Amino acid sequence: MAIARPTHRRLFAVFDHAYGRLSRRAGAVLADVGVKPAQATALVYLGYHNGCQLSELAAGVGAGNAAVTGLVDRMVKTGLVERRKLQSDGRGKTVHLTPDGLAKREQVMQRLRTLDEKLSKNFTDAEMEIIYKFLHTASEMET
Amino acid sequence: MAIARPTHRRLFAVFDHAYGRLSRRAGAVLADVGVKPAQATALVYLGYHNGCQLSELAAGVGAGNAAVTGLVDRMVKTGLVERRKLQSDGRGKTVHLTPDGLAKREQVMQRLRTLDEKLSKNFTDAEMEIIYKFLHTASEMET
DNA sequence: ACAAACTAATTCATATGTGTACTTTCTCCG
DNA sequence: CGGAGAAAGTACACATATGAATTAGTTTGT
Numbered sequence: 522m523a524i525a526r527p528t529h530r531r532l533f534a535v536f537d538h539a540y541g542r543l544s545r546r547a548g549a550v551l552a553d554v555g556v557k558p559a560q561a562t563a564l565v566y567l568g569y570h571n572g573c574q575l576s577e578l579a580a581g582v583g584a585g586n587a588a589v590t591g592l593v594d595r596m597v598k599t600g601l602v603e604r605r606k607l608q609s610d611g612r613g614k615t616v617h618l619t620p621d622g623l624a625k626r627e628q629v630m631q632r633l634r635t636l637d638e639k640l641s642k643n644f645t646d647a648e649m650e651i652i653y654k655f656l657h658t659a660s661e662m663e664t
Numbered sequence: 665m666a667i668a669r670p671t672h673r674r675l676f677a678v679f680d681h682a683y684g685r686l687s688r689r690a691g692a693v694l695a696d697v698g699v700k701p702a703q704a705t706a707l708v709y710l711g712y713h714n715g716c717q718l719s720e721l722a723a724g725v726g727a728g729n730a731a732v733t734g735l736v737d738r739m740v741k742t743g744l745v746e747r748r749k750l751q752s753d754g755r756g757k758t759v760h761l762t763p764d765g766l767a768k769r770e771q772v773m774q775r776l777r778t779l780d781e782k783l784s785k786n787f788t789d790a791e792m793e794i795i796y797k798f799l800h801t802a803s804e805m806e807t
Numbered sequence: 808a809c810a811a812a813c814t815a816a817t818t819c820a821t822a823t824g825t826g827t828a829c830t831t832t833c834t835c836c837g
Numbered sequence: 838c839g840g841a842g843a844a845a846g847t848a849c850a851c852a853t854a855t856g857a858a859t860t861a862g863t864t865t866g867t
Contacts (some may be wrong), residue, residue, distance in 0.1 A: 532780040533690060537705060539799040540683040541726030541824090546805060547676060548825070557825090559853060562680055576815060583684030588854050590817055595852075612815040612862045637675040639805060644798065649675075651791045652798045655783075656682040662689060662782060684854090691855070700855090702823060719845060731824050733847055738822075755832050755845040 536659070543640075550636055554628045560596055563589075564618070564626040565633070567602065572615045574607065583660075601625060679802070686783075693779055697771045702727075703739055707761070707769040708776070710745065715758045717750065726803075744768060 548558050556564065559582070566581040567573070573581070579589040593616055596602045601622035607613035618626065641649055691701050699707065702725070709724040710716070716724070722732040736759055739745045744765035750756035761769065784792055 531708075531776075532783050533686070533776050534705065534708060535796065535799050535803075536683065536686065536783075537690075538726040539802040540679065540687075543676075543679065543802045543805070544683075545726075545825080547680075552826095557852060562677065565674075565677060574815080583681040583688075584853085585688075585855065586816065587818080587856080591853070607815095610815080610863075612860095614816070633674075633676050640675050640679075640798075640802060643801060644794070648794050648798075651787070651794050653678065655787065655791075655795045656678050658786060659682040659686045659783060660678075662686070688855080695856095700822060717845080727823085728825065729846065730826080730848085734823070750845095753833075753845080757846070 547633075547636060550632045551629065554625060554632065556601075556625055556629060559584075559592055560601065561629045561633070563592060563596065564601065564622060564629055567616060567618050567622070568626050568630075572605075572617050574613050574615055578616055596622070690776075690779060693775045694772060697768060697775065699744075699768055699772060702735055703744065704772045704776070706732075706735060706739065707744065707765060707772055710759060710761050710765070711769050711773075715748075715760050717756045717758055719756075721759055739765070 544558060547561075551558060551561050554561075562582045563578060566578060570577065570581065575589055575593065576586055578593070579586050582589070582592075584592075593602060593604060597604060600619055602616050602618055604614050604616060607615055644652065687701060690704075694701060694704050697704070705725045706721060709721060713720065713724060718732055718736065719729055721736070722729050725732070725735075727735075736745060736747060740747060743762055745759050745761055747757050747759060750758055787795065
């Protein structure tokens, strides 16, 4: 039996709370860009994988297909991206940044870089390694 | 000027992604308890602060008042909690676990403890300190 | 070549979040 | 006392998430 580790008992709760607060902050930081947080995430991802399929975008932003269908709908409506049919596979659709979407992405990246700096500035590189390892563990954890 | 820290450039994105995946996992883990993730969070908080006011619950679970109004509505509807008027202040309402809510909370705690163990088992206590410090930083960060 | 199985995207019901506006109630200051 | 203003909850419009069911297109096994 492992020694009790009281400070670890509510890890998930702390993670959950921290994320809630952080995402509110991110939402506020992005408000003046006129893009919602989930859309910002998608714009960033698309900058690296422009023209990817919906499913890939879903995996990339860590959500399910259904969520991304609606997300892309709203982004198409506001002119940030466009959907195209995939000719190689009749089921697939690809998502492409518009010039407008690309411009918004630049602004988003500015804001997120600042946020990242604030988040990480009190940690050493060695500490950041641990934090990344932890976040990666949380991402990849299986049931 | 600081040295470029490429691995830190997308901290927020990594955090966001990790949270998305982790919360899906938590949702799946809680599915058999028949409680949604936000409700589970509220149940846990209420276990420590039963009878607190709505605003305190909101702060405790990291959401706004409006979100918690609806959350409590749904939990009242399914009999997990009840709302009472605060006599000391005509504006306030307090939230109380029902026996049913308390029972669900026990099940939730079981599941979350298991999740916590999986999340933290590959980290030493010293590493966990850093992770908690980071999560705390993320919670408390000001604009 | 075809039925069975799989995959991609969508739709639907529902849960949860935000910001804003509104109501009610308190508090505090002149 | 009495009105300005803060605070607590709620209502509303909307963004975003999930899971289940649906539709359509592709792949596979015989």
